[in-house]
Amino acid sequence: MTKNKKTSFLYRNSLSIVFLVFFFGALLAQAYFGWKEHNQEIAEFGAPPLGLYAYLKSGHFISATFENFQSEFLQMAMYVILTVFLRQIGSAESKGIDTEEDVDREPMPGPHAPAPVNKGGWRLALYKHSLSIAFIILFILSWLGHLYGSFKDYNVEQQLKHEQVLAISEFLKEPIFWFETFQNWQSEFLSVASIVILTIFLRQKGSPESKPVDTPHLENG
Known part of the structure; x- marks a missing residue:
């Protein structure tokens, strides 16, 4: 792996970026399918369907x-x-x-x-x-x-x-x-x-x- 790749923003933050992408992807899917499910539920009571924006609230x-x-x-x-x-x-x-664990030691000031x-x-x-x-x-x-x-x-x-x-x-x-x-x-x-x-x-x-x-x-x- 090249030095430039190791020092790039994406490489240094890849773990959090990937999980955030997974999170927003799953949240969007939840919103879409939840919207469909909720409209099916309220339709059983004769209520009009909600728009997606209204559903998000x-x-x-x-x-x-x-x-x-x-x-x-x-x-x-x-x-x-x-x-x-x-x-x-x-x-x-x-x-x-x-x-003894390093996390248990008292913090020391430093530059x-x-x-x-x-x-x-x-x-x-x-x-x-x-x-x-x-x-x-x-x-x-x-x-x-x-x-x-x-x-x-x-x-x-x-x-x-x-x-x-x-x-x-x-x-x-x-x-x-x-x-x-x-x-x-x-x-x-x-x-x-x-x-x-x-x-x-x-x-x-x-x-x-x-x-x-x-x-x-x-x-x-």
């Missing part, structure tokens, strides 16, 4: 989108926080059982250190936990987005059925919102458990999410 789309977001951000927040304290022998996703490290004080105290804080905030915002969308979609359906609409405090007592929530949470917890356990025994050459191929099973990555 509907509770159906908002709920489905943030329902997935909040479970992903919860997964990452818990993963970042719990891996500080908890261990799994042999897993590439865990710190060593009885070894190439991030600005909060050099400033110290409350900035450093906040920055030391900024990753988990960011994921927690994203989770809370996404959970609220899911709640709003699901609440809005539920009341639209109630209106189409000529039944009573609910206040958001009443909707929180409905099982459908919590069913949507926990069905996503359990899949995220399973996916994290899977990579924690499977990386004990299985390998992928070249991936930073795997231990080196010749590493013993009970040695952490």
Whole structure:
């Protein structure tokens, strides 16, 4: 591989670019097929179909989108926080059982250190936990987005059925919102458990999410 290619913007940011392309592609597909599905649902009640732009503002789309977001951000927040304290022998996703880790050392100021490290004080105290804080905030915002969308979609359906609409405090007592929530949470917890356990025994050459191929099973990555 040539030096120019290694220093290009695309090469240096290829992982995030590819995942963002996947994300927007999947989001567009979700919007299109969700729009078709929702129009089929409301047609059963004799309601006129929504245009795509109107659908993007509907509770159906908002709920489905943030329902997935909040479970992903919860997964990452818990993963970042719990891996500080908890261990799994042999897993590439865990710190060593009885070894000092570079991530546990106190940050040192320096010319190439991030600005909060050099400033110290409350900035450093906040920055030391900024990753988990960011994921927690994203989770809370996404959970609220899911709640709003699901609440809005539920009341639209109630209106189409000529039944009573609910206040958001009443909707929180409905099982459908919590069913949507926990069905996503359990899949995220399973996916994290899977990579924690499977990386004990299985390998992928070249991936930073795997231990080196010749590493013993009970040695952490």
